Amino acid sequence: MSTLSDAYRNHPLHPNHIVPLDFSAVRTMPDSHVWQPESCVDDISFEELLSSPVPVIDLADANAPELIGQACETWGVFQLVNHGISLSHIEEVEHEAGRLFALPTEQKLKALRTPCGATGYGVARITPFFSKYMWHEGFTIIGSPADHVRELWPHDHGRFCDVMENYQKKMKGLAERLTRLIFDSLKISEEEISWLASTNGSGGSSPPSTASTALQLNSYPSCPDPNQAMGLAPHTDTSLLTILHQSETNGLQVFRPGLGWVLVPPVAGAFVVNIGDILHILSNARFPNTLHRVVVNGSRQRFSVAYFYSPPTDYVVSPLYKGLNSGEDNIIPRYRSVAVKEYIGLKAKNLENALSIIRT
Numbered sequence: 001m002s003t004l005s006d007a008y009r010n011h012p013l014h015p016n017h018i019v020p021l022d023f024s025a026v027r028t029m030p031d032s033h034v035w036q037p038e039s040c041v042d043d044i045s046f047e048e049l050l051s052s053p054v055p056v057i058d059l060a061d062a063n064a065p066e067l068i069g070q071a072c073e074t075w076g077v078f079q080l081v082n083h084g085i086s087l088s089h090i091e092e093v094e095h096e097a098g099r100l101f102a103l104p105t106e107q108k109l110k111a112l113r114t115p116c117g118a119t120g121y122g123v124a125r126i127t128p129f130f131s132k133y134m135w136h137e138g139f140t141i142i143g144s145p146a147d148h149v150r151e152l153w154p155h156d157h158g159r160f161c162d163v164m165e166n167y168q169k170k171m172k173g174l175a176e177r178l179t180r181l182i183f184d185s186l187k188i189s190e191e192e193i194s195w196l197a198s199t200n201g202s203g204g205s206s207p208p209s210t211a212s213t214a215l216q217l218n219s220y221p222s223c224p225d226p227n228q229a230m231g232l233a234p235h236t237d238t239s240l241l242t243i244l245h246q247s248e249t250n251g252l253q254v255f256r257p258g259l260g261w262v263l264v265p266p267v268a269g270a271f272v273v274n275i276g277d278i279l280h281i282l283s284n285a286r287f288p289n290t291l292h293r294v295v296v297n298g299s300r301q302r303f304s305v306a307y308f309y310s311p312p313t314d315y316v317v318s319p320l321y322k323g324l325n326s327g328e329d330n331i332i333p334r335y336r337s338v339a340v341k342e343y344i345g346l347k348a349k350n351l352e353n354a355l356s357i358i359r360t
C-alpha cells in the first residue's frame with residue numbers, strides 16, 4: 001500500500017522552492033517577498049464581518065450534526081468548540097512548535113525537507129506556483145518526526161516527538177468523528193467509506209484506519225511591511241478535511257463569494273475545520289472547498305497547526321453524494337473517479353486546475 005510520502009516522492013521540488021528566508025536577519029522587505037498590493041489587502045470591513053461570521057459550532061450541542069452539515073454546505077468552513085481536546089494539549093503543541101521555529105536558521109536547515117521528501121522544515125509546497133515567496137516557514141510531520149528532530153536536538157528530541165505523536169492520535173479520533181457526522185449528513189453509508197476505522201467506543205477491537213494524515217506546523221514571523229507580504233497565498237487544501245488551530249494572532253481569511261476575504265478570528269481552544277478538495281469531490285460539489293489565505297502581522301509572530309485528514313492514497317474518490325431524497329437520486333456526477341495519489345499528482349503539477357481536469 002502506498003503512503004502520503006510516496007505520493008509526493010514522484011513530484012520533486014526545485015531546491016529554490018524549499019529553503020525559507022532567514023527571517024531573523026531581515027529588516028526590510030526583500031523584493032522576492034513583495035506582493036502586488038491588490039493581492040494582499042482587500043478584506044471585508046469589521047461591520048460586514050460582524051454580520052457574516054464563520055459559524056462557531058459546539059460539538060456537545062445536540063444539534064451539532066445538523067449545524068455541521070449546514071456549515072459545510074454554506075461556508076465549507078466552521079469553528080468547533082467543546083470538541084474534547086483540552087487547551088493544555090493544544091498549548092503544548094504550540095509551545096513545541098515555537099521552540100522549533102525559534103532555533104537559529106542554520107539549525108533548522110538541518111531538518112530541511114529533501115526535494116523528493118514530504119516531511120521536515122521548508123516553505124509551503126505551493127510555493128512554485130507563485131512568482132513571489134510567502135512570509136512563512138513550515139515543518140511537516142507524517143507519523144513520527146524523530147528522524148528530523150534528532151538533527152535539531154540530538155540529546156533532547158523525545159519531548160517534541162511525544163507531544164506531536166500524541167496530538168496526531170487525538171486529531172485522528174476527532175477527524176474520524178467529524179467524518180462520520182459529515183457523511184451521515186450526506187446520507188453516505190458506512191459501507192461506502194470502509195477505509196474509516198470503526199471506533200465505536202464500545203471497547204471492542206476495531207480494524208486500524210489507514211487514512212492518510214499529516215501535521216503541518218506553520219510560522220509567520222512578524223513582518224517589516226505586512227501590507228506588501230503574503231503569509232500563505234490563496235489555496236484550497238487537498239485533504240478530505242483539515243483541523244486547524246491558530247494562535248491568538250489574526251491572520252487566517254476565507255474567501256466568501258460575493259463578499260470577499262473574511263477573517264476567521266482566533267478563538268482560544270477552538271479548531272477551524274475546513275473542507276478540502278477530496279470532500280468537495282465526494283460530496284459531488286455540494287460542499288465548497290474553501291479558498292483561504294493568511295495575512296501577516298507587523299509586530300507579532302503567528303503560529304498555526306494544521307492536521308490534514310484524507311482517505312488512504314490508493315482509495316479511489318468519486319462523487320458518493322446522490323441527493324438527500326429519493327427524487328434526487330442519480331444526480332449527475334460532476335467529477336470522474338480519481339485515486340487520492342493521482343489527485344495529489346495532478347495538484348502538484350496544476351495547482352489551480354486539478355479539479356477542472358477531473359470535471360465531467
Ligand SMILES: C=C1C[C@]23C[C@@]1(O)CC[C@H]2[C@@]12CCC[C@@](C)(C(=O)O1)[C@H]2[C@@H]3C(=O)O
Binds near residue numbers: 127140
Ligand atoms: C498533506 C499535505 C497537505 C499539504 C501538503 C502536505 O504534504 C503537507 C503540507 C500541506 C500544505 C500546508 C500549507 C498549504 C498547502 C497547500 C501546502 O503548500 O502545504 C498544504 C498542502 C495541501 O493541502 O495540498
Ligand SMILES: O=C(O)CCC(=O)C(=O)O
Binds near residue numbers: 232
Ligand atoms: O495558518 C493558518 O491559519 C492556515 C494554514 C493553512 O491554510 C494550511 O496549513 O493549509
Ligand SMILES: [Fe+2]
Binds near residue numbers: 235236237292
Ligand atoms: Fe490551508
